[in-house]
Amino acid sequence: MSLLLPIFQALLMLAGAPLVGGVVSATKARLQRRRGASVFRSYADLWKLFRKEDLTPPTASPLFALAPLIVFTVIVVSSLLLPVLTEGSLLGGRGDFILLISLLALARFFLVLGGMDGGGAFGGMGGSREVLISALAEVPFMLSLISVSILAQSSRLSGIVHWTLSQNIFDVSAVHILAFSAMAMVAIAETGRMPVDNPTTHLELTMIHEAMVLEYSGPSLAFLEWASALKLNVVLSLLVAVFLPWGMATAWTPPALAIAVLAYAGKILVLAVTLAVVESGVAKMRMYAVPDFLGIATATSILAVVFTALGRR
């Protein structure tokens, strides 16, 4: 049981990931007064891509074919670190949130390299933007999680969740507000959503993530698309687990687990709809305005850490 539940929870995240993306685009369509595609369209897309053949550039090295597999694998493994339905997860231990951030970096490392192996202009272009944005996002990502972990006096995600669950939901500290706002900005940058990157752009010159996967097709593209959907799910689930864990099962009973699944789905749904509203409301930033955006996130997260030192709670 103790092993089955984390595996179920990982499969839930993996299987549900395309749906989250589907909900976001369906909501955006509604906000733009379009009917839009079904929320399940992403699954059909993946199915279609998996049956197609892979097109490889003539100069590509073995890394080109390997990169999508590695990216997908690493993102899947990073999802195993997250507490979703209960405090526990399949992989967990001291400093696991640092491992989570680094696993995302590992996936990015191979994603960018795969993009550069195409031998065209766009892979390098997307990659050079991605590495800048991720380098700047890493600071607030690390600091906001650290500030919460200092509050919870635990360096493992399950410990943070456990502590937050025992707190009064209305008794929110300044650290939480600051860390949450920083993390929300990081989430946008990490997952390549508006206003940092436009996932639906069709213009190569404005692409970041899409430029890196431009050369991929067929099953490789399917893996990359699925990985990027799962990454969105992982980052949203991290926000949920660290800041809004209420509703997680504390007992191993079927009703508690059912409530946990419903609560988790509800929270992710709310975040997805919020994301859609934000994306519909703002225009994409100029590339060099992104450092300012992330600078605000960094300043906020620094304040969060400073407040943990000054405040006694």
Next chain:
Amino acid sequence: MGGKKILEIDGLYPIVTQLVFISCLLAFCGVPVIALVMARARRMESSAVALLLVGLLLGLGVGLRAFRGGGLVLLDFSSSITPFAFTLALDRLGAFFLVLICGVTIPVALFSVTYLDRHYDAPRRAWIWGLFSLFILSMILVVVAATAFAFLVAWELMTLFSAGLILIEGSSKERLHNLFIYLLMMHAGAAAVAASFFLFSPFSPDLGFANIRLASSLLTPGVRAAIFLVAFVGFGTKAGIIPFHLWLPRAHPIAPTPVSALMSGVMLKTAVYGFVRFSFDFLAGGPRWGGYLILFVGALSGVLGVLYAIGEQDLKRLLAYSSVENIGIIFMGLGSALIFTANQAQTWAVLALAAALFHTFNHALFKSLLFLGSGAIADATHSLDLEELGGLLNRMPVSGAAFLVGCASIVGLPLFNGFVSEWVTLQSFLAGSTLAGDYPRMILPLMAGALALIGGLGAACFIRVYGVAFLGRPRSAAAGAAQEAPPAMQWGMWLLATPCVVLGIAPGLMLNPLTVLSQSLIPGATFPEMITSLPVILVWTALAVLVTICLVAIVRVRRRVTPTWACGLPGLTERMQYTSTAFSKPVRFVFSVVYKPDRRLEILPNSDTYFPTAISYSSVRTTSYERYLYRPITDAVIGLANQLRRIQSGNIQVYLLYIFLALILLLTVVGIYR
């Protein structure tokens, strides 16, 4: 455990160990003799290399044994060789560095066998092998020296032998200038190191390390702080910490590649050794503010080092700047350990010190690997300019894979060794929140942000290196015609790459003995239990990655080769790829404050702006350190020398007068002090 130790010290083992250690030292002395005496003989090289490898293996054996706590060595040459006390002693700290030196040099030596053969003629090879061996010997002497005299002699020899190796590569004017700067800064550093030893002398009967340790409790706070500062400047210069890093990107690239690997991978580590010896072993912590100073300077070196690395085009210079970055990370760990010691949190101090020493070891592995990789690239393409490389992974798959391991390790990605040491350092920063004062509670966790920034920028730097050099299309004919490196070079690289992966998944192999070592350096510390529980998650992660990738790889993929997307236009060439300059542009733009580029745009002819015949654009990063920090110093020195020229009349009577005056002055001084 205790009983066994006594048995070993009293029994036969120490004698055997000492004999082995002496023969190890003799082997290194023997190599130059063989190399130079038999320079003409065909078998010179193989016998010299064999002897060198024997010495390295003996050193590694003795080191590993002492590192694990057995067979400590004590050799006293005081009366026989020199009038000064010349004692060698191998304790755990020295043994760790002995393992590092010998362990990293073995693959480098293997690599060099073929590399030197392909690049140098026989007489120069003889010189290189001889100096190579003496260079290693001097580094070993540094870490086993047990008196100030022995330490300073070895420290000086280390500089001179490495300078000799640089000189063999060539002696053009620019190289000599760079070499001069190297020697100058090394001697300034050595002077500081000597001064920090001599500051002990009023409190200690002689400058043996045992007496220095005893003397440290007698020091006045002022002297203690002075020793700490001077030692930091001295060892910081050798380590290449900013702002004393000026020599590093000049000296490392101009050495023969295997020597660059040793200078960056191993020689810099002797400075870490010296600083740890002084601050933890001798001073037991240093002044209260010392930790913050080290932490800040380390963070500054880390961030600036990686930013300068991103701005570099030449692979070896880039790697040299990346050494500045990694030394910064190591000093951040040391600084955090000092802060914990000052705040009586010894257990956390042990953790931070172990993390810093582990990063020292890891950096030795992957930086040597990357330098050897750059040697393989230069061997195949005759260029180290990133803009002339590309597509090498298809042509050099084995070396390319090893280089990829090096890049992933240096960036600190999980499942590679660099991650573990940065991870443990971050854990120690996080533990800063448990301290009592407001400042450490605030500063230590914030430093995690600096480390995250270094990690992110490091990723940008090495993704650029690997993507531009090994992936995509070849950017020059030479890169397109590259051949895989010969087997010995591949072996050398993989001997370094394998431990990078092994220590990334099972870091306990190195981390546990290092924690024991750190515990022995910090009095009153308990063993941090978390160090044994930390790596468990890594094994599971590795397992999860393995299982998932096996599941994922089941998917059948049909492949077809089609041209790269070029917006529908024909004729995509290698010139249309993103260049390394373009790739680093966003980072350089955002951090332009750091780079201060000197841009020059010339349009010819001047009269016709709209239809120019030629446009030339150049952007040079000015080195503000030279202009604002070093230039005033050199100007002052030269100015002083000019003033002193006035008393130089050339008349012998006047000089006799000077001697007489100096004598009277000295006698007066002595008279007053009596």
